[in-house]
Amino acid sequence: MRVVGIDPGFSGALACIDPVTDEVIGLEDMPTGYSGDVKVVCPLSIYGLLKRWQPDVIILEKVGPRHTDKRSSMWKFAQGYGAVIAACQLYANRPSLHLVAPGVWKVPFGLILGAGVTDADKKRASLEMARQIFPDVAGEQLKRQMDDGRAEALLVAAYYQRALAAADEMEVI
Helix, strand or coil, X not given: CCEEEEECCCCCEEEEEECCCCEEEEEEECCEEEECCEEEECHHHHHHHHHHHCCCEEEEECCCCCCCCCHHHHHHHHHHHHHXXXXXXXXXXXXXXXXXXXXXXXXXXXXXXXXXXCHHHHHHHXXXXXXXXXXXXHHHHCCCHHHHHHHHHHHHXXXXXXXXXXXXXXXXX
């Protein structure tokens, strides 16, 4: 079985794993390009990765705007999130596409949530957990602080095995 986890956004990533053995089949930063001088998520590249990896299940982190985001950045993020969903739905004739909120998938891993915790602390915790679960890629693909998108994509995919008993916590689209 193959599961793809997706951490959306320009600094996000896609990860394909075998959830039983935690073998990493593929790990890629979010494919992006430019439309004029505007950075955009590339849905065709996402679709190509899904086609190459042939997942049985896709799990996408369900996110939305934060009240601290500016309107223009919210708009760019929404466009990218929509592109990710579109690419997954185009491929989803075979696997299931599930949405899972960060507050749900992070709990089984004991990751930091709540007020007073900085984004840097949250990213560091995700990286440390992903390095523990996926030591084969820890040294090369999870070595930098900016690899937190890769770490979270891996953890979103790994959540699948841990969530089989709690399937009602994932929204299927």
